[in-house]
Amino acid sequence: MSERIPLTLITGFLGSGKTTLLGHLLRDPLLSDAVVLVNELGEVPLDHHLLRQVDEKTVILDSGCVCCTIRTDLVDELRDLQVRQYRGEIPAFRRVIVETTGLADPVPVLATLLQDPLLAAHYMADGVVTTVDAINAPLQARRQPEWVKQVVVADRVVLTKTDLAGVDQPLVEALVRDRNPVAELLVADHGAISAAALIGLGVLAEDRRAEQVQAWLTAVEADPHDHAHDHDEHDHHAGVHAFALRFEEPLDWTMFGLWLAMLLQSHGEDILRVKGLLDTGAEGPLVLHGVQHVIHPPTHLAAWPDDDHASRIVLIVRTIARADVEQSLRTFDRLAKPAQPPKSEILA
Amino acid sequence: MCSLCGTLGAAAHWSEGGGDRTQVGARRDVLRERHRRVALLNRVLRSYTLSVDEWEETAYILHGPSGQAILCNDLTAVFAEVARLRGGVALDPLDPALLERL
Numbered sequence: 001m002s003e004r005i006p007l008t009l010i011t012g013f014l015g016s017g018k019t020t021l022l023g024h025l026l027r028d029p030l031l032s033d034a035v036v037l038v039n040e041l042g043e044v045p046l047d048h049h050l051l052r053q054v055d056e057k058t059v060i061l062d063s064g065c066v067c068c069t070i071r072t073d074l075v076d077e078l079r080d081l082q083v084r085q086y087r088g089e090i091p092a093f094r095r096v097i098v099e100t101t102g103l104a105d106p107v108p109v110l111a112t113l114l115q116d117p118l119l120a121a122h123y124m125a126d127g128v129v130t131t132v133d134a135i136n137a138p139l140q141a142r143r144q145p146e147w148v149k150q151v152v153v154a155d156r157v158v159l160t161k162t163d164l165a166g167v168d169q170p171l172v173e174a175l176v177r178d179r180n181p182v183a184e185l186l187v188a189d190h191g192a193i194s195a196a197a198l199i200g201l202g203v204l205a206e207d208r209r210a211e212q213v214q215a216w217l218t219a220v221e222a223d224p225h226d227h228a229h230d231h232d233e234h235d236h237h238a239g240v241h242a243f244a245l246r247f248e249e250p251l252d253w254t255m256f257g258l259w260l261a262m263l264l265q266s267h268g269e270d271i272l273r274v275k276g277l278l279d280t281g282a283e284g285p286l287v288l289h290g291v292q293h294v295i296h297p298p299t300h301l302a303a304w305p306d307d308d309h310a311s312r313i314v315l316i317v318r319t320i321a322r323a324d325v326e327q328s329l330r331t332f333d334r335l336a337k338p339a340q341p342p343k344s345e346i347l348a
Numbered sequence: 349m350c351s352l353c354g355t356l357g358a359a360a361h362w363s364e365g366g367g368d369r370t371q372v373g374a375r376r377d378v379l380r381e382r383h384r385r386v387a388l389l390n391r392v393l394r395s396y397t398l399s400v401d402e403w404e405e406t407a408y409i410l411h412g413p414s415g416q417a418i419l420c421n422d423l424t425a426v427f428a429e430v431a432r433l434r435g436g437v438a439l440d441p442l443d444p445a446l447l448e449r450l
Contacts, residue, residue, distance in 0.1 A: 261424055262423075
């Protein structure tokens, strides 16, 4: 398979500075060979106006709402780009940036890349960048489920408007950390941030997967705080928390797949992210990475990244208790393994 | 697409793992794993009077309590159909009653 084109997703709530950020990014020479897909929403075509400087490479999706139509629009657009590039109708591009609307759920974009066989062969999700408006984050975190979703799926969170009066930056950082303890937090200076910090994350590149999972494990295991907190009844994300599971014995991969598919069917809305290094009895670990219902094809690594060969799984969930998940997985895994004779028989 | 039955080839489900399916050894492993998956799945489904068969290395057939046979491309489709047969109630692996039965 030829080298796949990385796709970076820029998301963030309404007014959080996505377009300003994108405007700065597009001046960076690192993105000179990027195609940018923006979504125009509303009567004032502000996005288009700001991005006019890259008009030849900017494709505005006509539907107006990425979250509803992303599967067909994005599939058509990305396929068309491949064809036009092949025919020499457009310059060769080496990266795609997709900006979602402020109310969009970013997950369908990731799902689209995996579910369409042609796109899966030519494109690769590089990472999700989420802008967070530091002024309005405390309110949005309490009232807007879209805000929570966008923060939870982020690989990088960019805080914007931190220079404005009245911003409690430590509070905003805590709000983000509580929902997503594993994303790297960056601060934009008047919308400006280095493109290098946001692209080439290689979040799903095979040679970076173990490194990424290790970072998750370190972040969650090292912090005794369970990333859950109390909120009032209007809080749309009460109970969002991260935890890590650890299994010393190898896990049966066939049963694990069955168990996880079943868990996603029954609790998919509450399983926000999952990452793990699994000991399935092979030489190296199996790397697991998923965002809600979207589980990326797992890969086997040739070797473990360190001396710890236990299976470790990190989950960011909503309302689901760690003990319930652990007990369930242990029960299913036991079912897949030959019954051990009672100790009395062994001793006899 | 299979020219006999018209089945469209879909992207492999994540639970099917990686590997090169064109290699004879790999194909044998895939088939063995699919049959093992069916056996494990049936251990979970039997208390709901449901069962599953492997079908041509490309799909699973879910058998319902009143004789329905439903073709499912992958595990996700199997559990979605199971939920549909149960009036929209998905099988919950966190359900203490299910864990007790297992």
